[in-house]
Amino acid sequence: MKILMVQSYLGGDEPPVFPLGLACVSPGLGRHAARGFDANVHENPFEELKRVIRDFSPDAVGVSLRNIDSTNKRRVVFYYEFFKKMLGEIRSVTDAKIIAGGSGFSMFAGVIMEDEPRIDYGVYLEGEFIIANLLDNLGAPERVKGVYYRKDGKVRFTGPSEPADLNRLPPPDRDLNPVAAYKDVPEAVGIETKRGCALKCVYCIYGFLNGRRYRFRTPEKIVDEIETLGAKYGIDSFTFVDSVFNIPLKHAEAICREILRRGIKARWSAWFSESGLTREFVELCREAGCRKVILSPDGFSDPVLKALGKNITRDDILKAYAVLKETGGFEVCYNFFKNPPGQTLSSFLSMAGFCLKARAGMGRRVHFEFNSMRIEPHTKLYEIALKEGMVKKGDDLLYPRYYTNPGTAYIEKFMNLALRLKGK
Numbered sequence: 001m002k003i004l005m006v007q008s009y010l011g012g013d014e015p016p017v018f019p020l021g022l023a024c025v026s027p028g029l030g031r032h033a034a035r036g037f038d039a040n041v042h043e044n045p046f047e048e049l050k051r052v053i054r055d056f057s058p059d060a061v062g063v064s065l066r067n068i069d070s071t072n073k074r075r076v077v078f079y080y081e082f083f084k085k086m087l088g089e090i091r092s093v094t095d096a097k098i099i100a101g102g103s104g105f106s107m108f109a110g111v112i113m114e115d116e117p118r119i120d121y122g123v124y125l126e127g128e129f130i131i132a133n134l135l136d137n138l139g140a141p142e143r144v145k146g147v148y149y150r151k152d153g154k155v156r157f158t159g160p161s162e163p164a165d166l167n168r169l170p171p172p173d174r175d176l177n178p179v180a181a182y183k184d185v186p187e188a189v190g191i192e193t194k195r196g197c198a199l200k201c202v203y204c205i206y207g208f209l210n211g212r213r214y215r216f217r218t219p220e221k222i223v224d225e226i227e228t229l230g231a232k233y234g235i236d237s238f239t240f241v242d243s244v245f246n247i248p249l250k251h252a253e254a255i256c257r258e259i260l261r262r263g264i265k266a267r268w269s270a271w272f273s274e275s276g277l278t279r280e281f282v283e284l285c286r287e288a289g290c291r292k293v294i295l296s297p298d299g300f301s302d303p304v305l306k307a308l309g310k311n312i313t314r315d316d317i318l319k320a321y322a323v324l325k326e327t328g329g330f331e332v333c334y335n336f337f338k339n340p341p342g343q344t345l346s347s348f349l350s351m352a353g354f355c356l357k358a359r360a361g362m363g364r365r366v367h368f369e370f371n372s373m374r375i376e377p378h379t380k381l382y383e384i385a386l387k388e389g390m391v392k393k394g395d396d397l398l399y400p401r402y403y404t405n406p407g408t409a410y411i412e413k414f415m416n417l418a419l420r421l422k423g424k
Helices: 020-029 045-056 079-093 103-107 109-115 130-135 206-210 219-233 249-261 279-287 302-307 314-327 345-365 380-387 406-421
Strands: 002-007 033-038 060-064 097-101 121-123 147-151 154-157 237-240 267-272 290-298 331-337 366-371
Touching: 002 020, 002 045, 020 033, 020 060, 020 130, 033 045, 045 079, 060 079, 079 097, 079 103, 097 103, 097 130, 103 109, 103 121, 103 206, 109 121, 109 147, 109 154, 121 130, 219 249, 249 279, 279 290, 279 314, 290 302, 290 314, 314 345, 331 345, 345 366, 345 406
Parallel strands: 002 033, 002 060, 060 097, 097 121, 237 267, 267 290, 290 331, 331 366
Antiparallel strands: 121 147, 147 154
């Protein structure tokens, strides 16, 4: 059977990101002939997609929807609209079965299946073992766990599949979508070190998508992949795609030491937690090639941090800042929410003061993002929004809805105006 694996189009407003999810699924396709297509690296993505379909004549087309929208930005791009358009373009040139998947799809799987009758099957959560099994059972999808399908005019679900043992999986197939197209795009190529997140941030969907229990890849396998990126593809810059790289700390340290042991010269970035961000660890990361530290404290006062479910305190943020300021050698990016739960005028002014202090202390190597809070299903924030009357039970959250602390809604309006004046 031939299957075309497609990365859904995001609208062209953002740099392309190598489709790691498709690359992870590809090795498991076994005897099935697979071809990749990333709509985001083509000037005329829909016309090129139709040309590829005509040329390849697939029996099935798998479409990965990585994100529903650009979530927290002031200017929201609703990727789902492009996904729907892509389904129409596919259906205009082929009767092949359409299989949807990806993290964006999994978040709203049932809703999307009801909304889009052009989708024949949906792959829920991790697809490494599901896709090939589904292709072998298209006539009897009820045999395969983790699959949405249609029967007697109704959407049905076979139940969740077991999480994958990452160390039993082959490395991602980076030939499915040639890496060369992403070589000159900063942070486009990702490396996965683990799945799962034990943190309890109220807005975050990672615990739902990957589970609360950490599943680790061995440092040796991770660095094998980094080594292959350089030797085979000439890629010497990448990003760790973990929700948080340095939790647990020992795993992150072991990866850095393995990079150093092999003498690999590569530049990388990652998301870090301020908790445990010691001088020794930061220096180890810098020696191992880290050139960008991304932090998401989200709030700055202890009441706000507690309301957000963060595992850090204001003191942790300040200690981490002092370490990063004095260590040097990389960019530092801070992400804050404009008006989160627990916000007061005082806490907002405190956050603004910290940002001014950081800019004065680190100059142009520090950057800031100020975001709104997308209300997503399967999160504590959804429950908060329900309680505060911002959403109602049964509301369709597929279309973006946002949380802003009702007591200080003026802060969000002020920040939006300030960002608009700066052209953001």
